[in-house]
Amino acid sequence: MYFAYDYPLMGAFWTMMWFFLWFMWLFLLFKVVFDIFRDDSLSGWGKAGWAIFVIVLPFLGVFVYLLARGKGMGRREMEHTAQKRQEFDSYVKETAGSNRSSADELVKLSELRTRGDITQEEFERAKGLVLTGGGHTNRATSTTTSGRH
Template structure:
């Protein structure tokens, strides 16, 4: 007697579901692998040899390497990602401030603002003259 059990392929929809699930898990694993490699290169606390060791481990034994990396260094991955995003945002903000400040308004507009500040009493005559010289030079 042949007691073979065909679980998924007796029902084609179930077979398609299992195939879709395995593809999803494979894509998820590939995504995690790239995140780990990016985290390795982003981390300034690791030496070059430690980064090389982790990279060789993750590349030569991919499944085991990824799981061990997540267990050992996974807690800091989110912190390093947030720090990287914060530094990128800071750089973008600095660039916007620099470009908007340098080419923003004309010197006539800046002089008009200075005159308004002086007439409102926010600037003394001496401060007004210093700022005016700075704008005109």
């Protein structure tokens, strides 16, 4: 009588399959634990109860958690991802917008003057504001009351 382990190729297959299943189990276990603590609708006692259940009886705890609360796991994951994306986008916008140098402002003013969007007088006033650190081009071109040349 021959068994599957009598063939080396079959032994390698079973070893890889058990390793894959073990890895997927750990992934699912950590996913459930993170979801327990990420969920804002659970109270502290609820989180503690689920955590103890998943730690003491991991197979049964994960199975019951997926049946009871699995539908909301995807929604919470998408909300968390969207929130992180929004935070990253606002950080990029804030960082990119705050590092404009005087040279960049002067180039933009020169382009506005070349296209004819502002007059030479407005250009000189705005250039003076940029060089003295008085503001950005949007403010400089809209306020034309200062008499600087």
